[in-house]
Amino acid sequence: MAVPDRQAVAARHNQRAIEFLREGGDSLVTTKVESLFNWSRKYSMFLYPFVTACCGMEFMSVAGPRYDLDRFGCALPRFSPRQSDLLMVVGTITHRQGPILKKVYDQMAEPKWVMAFGACTCSGGPYNNYAVVQGIDTIIPVDIYVPGCPPRPEAVLEGLMKLQARVQNERVPADGRHKEIDELQLPVIEKPVA
Amino acid sequence: MPGKVIKVKRQEQLGFSERLYLPAIVKGLMITGRHFFRNLRGFVTGKNRTDFVVQYPEERVDYPDAFRGMPVLVELENGEPRCVACGLCEFACPTDCISIIPGEIEGARIERYPEVFDIDMSRCMFCGLCEEACPEEAIVMSREVEIGSYDRPSMVFKKEQLLVPEPLLKRRLDFLRAEYERQDEPRKPRTESQS
Amino acid sequence: MEDYGSQALRRLLEALSDAVLETHAKLGDATAQIDASRIVDVARLLRDDPDLQFEMLTDLTCVDYIEQQPRFEVVYHFYSVARNRRVRIKARVAADVCQIDSLIDLYPSADWMEREVWDMYGVRFEGHPDLRRLLLYEEFEGHPLRKDYPKERRQPLVGPRN
Numbered sequence: 001m002a003v004p005d006r007q008a009v010a011a012r013h014n015q016r017a018i019e020f021l022r023e024g025g026d027s028l029v030t031t032k033v034e035s036l037f038n039w040s041r042k043y044s045m046f047l048y049p050f051v052t053a054c055c056g057m058e059f060m061s062v063a064g065p066r067y068d069l070d071r072f073g074c075a076l077p078r079f080s081p082r083q084s085d086l087l088m089v090v091g092t093i094t095h096r097q098g099p100i101l102k103k104v105y106d107q108m109a110e111p112k113w114v115m116a117f118g119a120c121t122c123s124g125g126p127y128n129n130y131a132v133v134q135g136i137d138t139i140i141p142v143d144i145y146v147p148g149c150p151p152r153p154e155a156v157l158e159g160l161m162k163l164q165a166r167v168q169n170e171r172v173p174a175d176g177r178h179k180e181i182d183e184l185q186l187p188v189i190e191k192p193v194a
Numbered sequence: 195m196p197g198k199v200i201k202v203k204r205q206e207q208l209g210f211s212e213r214l215y216l217p218a219i220v221k222g223l224m225i226t227g228r229h230f231f232r233n234l235r236g237f238v239t240g241k242n243r244t245d246f247v248v249q250y251p252e253e254r255v256d257y258p259d260a261f262r263g264m265p266v267l268v269e270l271e272n273g274e275p276r277c278v279a280c281g282l283c284e285f286a287c288p289t290d291c292i293s294i295i296p297g298e299i300e301g302a303r304i305e306r307y308p309e310v311f312d313i314d315m316s317r318c319m320f321c322g323l324c325e326e327a328c329p330e331e332a333i334v335m336s337r338e339v340e341i342g343s344y345d346r347p348s349m350v351f352k353k354e355q356l357l358v359p360e361p362l363l364k365r366r367l368d369f370l371r372a373e374y375e376r377q378d379e380p381r382k383p384r385t386e387s388q389s
Numbered sequence: 390m391e392d393y394g395s396q397a398l399r400r401l402l403e404a405l406s407d408a409v410l411e412t413h414a415k416l417g418d419a420t421a422q423i424d425a426s427r428i429v430d431v432a433r434l435l436r437d438d439p440d441l442q443f444e445m446l447t448d449l450t451c452v453d454y455i456e457q458q459p460r461f462e463v464v465y466h467f468y469s470v471a472r473n474r475r476v477r478i479k480a481r482v483a484a485d486v487c488q489i490d491s492l493i494d495l496y497p498s499a500d501w502m503e504r505e506v507w508d509m510y511g512v513r514f515e516g517h518p519d520l521r522r523l524l525l526y527e528e529f530e531g532h533p534l535r536k537d538y539p540k541e542r543r544q545p546l547v548g549p550r551n
Contacts, residue, residue, distance in 0.1 A: 147342070
């Protein structure tokens with residue numbers, strides 16, 4: 001269960017991308033193909049819900065007809081990790097559950113993304129003790145964090161849109177996934193504060 | 195027996211048109227199609243939509259007054275937080291996600307202010323105990339929930355990110371004051387209210 | 390039925406009076422505190438004696454009395470299907486030894502329960518053929534249900550917080 005150093009990975013991929021550009025290999029055709037690939041990937045995510053706790057209720061609310069994940073092309077849960085692109089880790093991950101989560105993540109085929117859904121998966125949440133993994137990013141790499149206890153459906157949908165923005169900015173092949181965040185074009189959502 | 199019993203005559207033998215099944219299929223398709231085209235016209239014109247879906251980024255549901263989003267700091271007109279860094283919210287927080295370092299201004303009307311006020315949103319569970327503990331109405335729960343991020347450090351909100359001008363929080367503050375008033379009100383004895 | 394299992398305790402005291410330290414049977418909880426080194430003898434008697442016939446080991450667990458000496462108490466629940474009777478056997482294990490004989494030869498159901506007790510309390514079962522952790526993974530450090538296990542302990546295989 002070694003954790004890849006994400007900063008080092010990101011730096012390596014950026015370096016590779018820069019070298020690729022310097023060599024002049026980035027023609028109009030390849031960038032167009034890239035964006036087409038990414039566009040089709042971001043709107044056809046098959047998700048694997050790894051539901052372990054109470055956040056699952058909120059996941060049902062998001063997946064249900066009121067908020068409807070299907071509008072983002074992300075509706076069809078595949079209950080096999082091999083057929084899915086997006087691992088939604090929903091709920092507390094204990095040390096007992098940790099190896100299972102790791103195995104599920106390893107079984108998924110590239111390209112794959114991980115969403116940490118809820119406070120427990122982001123950082124351990126209220127459970128600061130020996131039994132709970134303090135954030136799933138200590139076990140597997142996470143692409144998008146959605147904090148909240150549990151998060152509102154709006155928060156999940158916004159997180160999904162941010163993830164789609166990340167997917168759109170990826171390089172093909174999909175190992176160039178850890179791009180710097182400054183380069184991403186984030187979705188703009190008007191937020192009323194009060 | 196309450197109500198009225200209505201005897202329904204059930205057709206046990208299928209007629210010719212029912213045995214064909216085609217009219218029923220057409221009928222069902224007509225109903226589906228009617229809803230589909232009505233909602234399609236509703237999307238285009240923006241009127242008379244009958245579907246249930248909240249088209250999220252464009253529209254959103256209105257949360258009730260008691261809704262608790264992420265906690266924010268009330269910003270006064272001079273751009274300073276109302277907080278006096280007493281540390282009661284830090285103490286009340288069940289997840290230890292608030293960290294305050296107090297500072298002092300010599301000679302000001304309110305001497306204490308928070309030099310650092312961080313809330314780790316990845317741990318916060320939006321329980322509202324900090325808001326309840328605050329004697330100054332300086333930390334309130336906003337209606338802001340969309341705080342997804344790409345990495346953990348950006349989920350720790352600094353003081354500058356947490357400050358929200360007071361007029362924007364009017365709805366929550368009004369709700370809180372009404373709620374405290376209701377709680378403080380002495381409960382009337384039963385005989386008094388009856389008379 | 391009306392003797393609440395005290396009959397079984399009487400039989401146990403008759404046969405193995407040197408192994409039994411203390412008994413009580415009140416409101417159906419027939420319990421015998423025994424010497425931990427004689428647990429196999431007691432279990433064999435409970436299973437094979439025609440008057441007892443406790444052919445089922447329903448539960449095996451452990452309690453950590455951290456302030457007492459000896460510290461751990463392994464608790465066995467036996468059930469007699471033939472006579473519809475239950476009896477509870479308790480054996481104290483000292484913290485420095487932390488070892489007791491396995492019942493796996495007499496009761497195959499003890500296999501996973503002993504592994505769980507080893508996993509959570511660190512009590513070794515002598516004679517168990519495959520004493521691995523049952524619930525947690527092999528690299529987990531410590532036995533988490535011990536009362537002195539630190540509350541905010543972190544595990545070596547899980548990466549650092551960022």
